Amino acid sequence: MLFKRRKRADFWERVRMFLWPRRSFWRSAQYFAKRALRLRATPHAIAGGIAAGVFASFTPFLGFHFILAAALAWLIGGNLVASALGTxxxxxxTFPFIWGATLQIGRSILTGGHPGEAAPLHIGRVLRHLDFAKLxxxxxxPMTVGAIPLGLAAAIIAYIVTRWTVITFREQRRRRLLEKARRRAMAETAIATAGE
Incomplete structure (x- = not known):
């Protein structure tokens, strides 16, 4: 293959790349944005898919974000690939900030705005015994309840920004292609005129 690595990445290298990409998070974000812009779908489908992925990212159900995003995208007529990119x-x-915000908002919604003291919980023991009820x-x-308003707000913003960006990108691309075709036609006309 043309762009294949010379030395195959081992498990720890892949973990490191997942946590901290080699070329920075900004470059990875640009890659995802360009992938979304170049999808062959309507602006609504792309924006709906991205919004579904963003909403799914706010839920505390790690490992199910792709499935949840795909289901939401299917329901609203969004693109499935865009939903995966939106996650x-x-x-x-971002997870520490998302989880902290959803936990606080969910607790205040569930307690009516008067969050009480949370009982101390030894998370390691709960996870070791897989006691889901205690978790x-x-x-x-509270994180699930808090994810609904925060996720909806983030999804609406993502939908508006993505739809506007896709429409703008496609309009600029159409103008560039028209200009290129116009220049090519003028060059062919000039060559044909010079040949006479």
């Missing part, structure tokens, strides 16, 4: 909003840098009430339930 990139949830990454190791649901203090963490997952």
């Amino acid at each position: 990139a909003v949830g990454n190791p840098l 649901w009430e203090p963490f997952l339930k």
